[in-house]
Amino acid sequence: MRFAPSDPAFVADPYPAYAALREGPRVQYDEATDRWLVARHADVDALLRDRRLGRSYLHVATHAEMGRPEDPPELAPFWHVVRNGMLDVEPPVHTRLRRLVSRAFTPRTVERLRGTVQEVVDRLVDDVQGAGEVDLLTALAEPLPVTVIAEMLGVPEADRHLLRPWSADICGMYELDPTPEAAATAMRACREFGDYLTALSRERRARPQDDLITVMGQVVDEGGDALTEDELVGTCVLLLNAGHEATVGVTGLGWWSLFRNPGELARLRADHALLPTAVEELMRWDTPLQVFERWVLEDVTIGGVDVPRGAELGLLFGSANRDPEVFADPDRLDVGRSSGTHLSFGAGVHFCLGAPLARLELQTSFGTVLRRLPQLELVEEPAWRPGYVIRGLEELRVRV
Numbered sequence: 001m002r003f004a005p006s007d008p009a010f011v012a013d014p015y016p017a018y019a020a021l022r023e024g025p026r027v028q029y030d031e032a033t034d035r036w037l038v039a040r041h042a043d044v045d046a047l048l049r050d051r052r053l054g055r056s057y058l059h060v061a062t063h064a065e066m067g068r069p070e071d072p073p074e075l076a077p078f079w080h081v082v083r084n085g086m087l088d089v090e091p092p093v094h095t096r097l098r099r100l101v102s103r104a105f106t107p108r109t110v111e112r113l114r115g116t117v118q119e120v121v122d123r124l125v126d127d128v129q130g131a132g133e134v135d136l137l138t139a140l141a142e143p144l145p146v147t148v149i150a151e152m153l154g155v156p157e158a159d160r161h162l163l164r165p166w167s168a169d170i171c172g173m174y175e176l177d178p179t180p181e182a183a184a185t186a187m188r189a190c191r192e193f194g195d196y197l198t199a200l201s202r203e204r205r206a207r208p209q210d211d212l213i214t215v216m217g218q219v220v221d222e223g224g225d226a227l228t229e230d231e232l233v234g235t236c237v238l239l240l241n242a243g244h245e246a247t248v249g250v251t252g253l254g255w256w257s258l259f260r261n262p263g264e265l266a267r268l269r270a271d272h273a274l275l276p277t278a279v280e281e282l283m284r285w286d287t288p289l290q291v292f293e294r295w296v297l298e299d300v301t302i303g304g305v306d307v308p309r310g311a312e313l314g315l316l317f318g319s320a321n322r323d324p325e326v327f328a329d330p331d332r333l334d335v336g337r338s339s340g341t342h343l344s345f346g347a348g349v350h351f352c353l354g355a356p357l358a359r360l361e362l363q364t365s366f367g368t369v370l371r372r373l374p375q376l377e378l379v380e381e382p383a384w385r386p387g388y389v390i391r392g393l394e395e396l397r398v399r400v
């Protein structure tokens with residue numbers, strides 16, 4: 001098995017291919033995807049913190065100077081939205097955008113959401129109790145993080161059903177080679193989502209509420225260059241998308257991992273105190289976001305391999321998380337594992353802003369299901385969605 005992100009068998013189990021990659025040179029050019037692949041934990045960790053690389057290069061060079069094509073005009077709505085959010089810009093713009101919202105996501109602020117998160121989970125579990133068979137993704141994994149992030153931002157309940165489809169359509173652009181159809185769908189979603197958020201933020205500026213969109217709108221109205229309206233929209237799209245896609249992925253993959261390892265599920269059922277380490281281990285063992293990219297802003301040498309400016313690195317998080325240099329017996333799921341740090345939340349300046357919130361949501365949802373649905377069992381082996389970068393299950397049918 002080799003690195004083949006469009007092959008469903010690879011997507012379902014990329015780990016043997018990663019093991020082979022980790023045995024090879026520290027950086028390996030993959031012609032099919034035009035990415036330089038990095039598979040070892042120490043390298044992925046160091047490169048995420050390396051300022052000679054960036055999620056974007058437009059702060060230091062034009063497309064032409066980087067030897068890259070101009071953005072195709074038909075993709076303009078996507079680039080407009082993402083380049084106005086913190087994830088696709090670098091300091092100093094990144095620092096300014098991240099600082100504006102970071103206070104809402106500190107561990108202390110997030111801790112205050114514990115009661116709300118528990119209430120949402122309890123309501124969702126109430127709805128499935130006694131239901132027989134359900135899809136755990138639509139019943140719990142999706143509505144929990146969507147509700148929480150929508151509530152924080154201030155998206156009215158009646159509109160929340162719009163968020164998942166918009167997010168899924170836009171996230172299609174993060175796959176390594178989106179088809180023209182996927183791109184067209186993403187552009188429509190970018191326009192609709194952008195228009196929706198612009199209208200909502202204007203409404204909040206006229207009639208303030210106790211939510212993040214109102215807070216951000218006040219910064220826009222203060223003028224200067226603190227936050228533009230486009231940046232407000234870019235930030236909201238990012239928070240709404242990043243704020244739930246991976247959490248849905250971890251919930252689905254996490255339960256599927258436990259069902260595939262019944263001994264570890266039994267161990268967790270017998271000892272709920274293992275929850276914090278179990279959640280981290282589930283994020284490590286089957287990583288939801290498999291690869292993140294970085295542009296090489298100046299010529300670098302990585303492990304003796306010269307990589308030229310303008311190259312794109314594919315940092316293989318899923319591989320780093322199975323590196324035997326860091327994790328003893330890495331292919332074994334061990335819900336009590338306490339050594340080694342997984343890279344599922346990234347590292348460096350773009351380290352996941354929502355990590356404390358994601359941990360709270362995951363520990364609450366896994367804990368509540370263990371407690372209130374102690375007989376939960378798998379009905380059938382789930383199918384994978386086609387995506388590799390944002391990897392997850394189509395559905396997870398369980399008996400409650």
Ligand code: HEM
Binds near residue numbers: 242243343
């Ligand atoms: C288990 C769930 C999650 C995982 C695995 C995850 C993973 C990540 C990763 C790997 C990055 C860095 C990407 C890079 O360096 O290229 C990131 C960034 C980010 N995440 Fe998360 N995330 C999760 C949940 C959340 C949640 C709940 C939020 C809520 C707001 C969130 C908001 C963000 C934001 C805003 C960024 C951009 C940070 C920056 O550029 O400075 N994430 N996430």
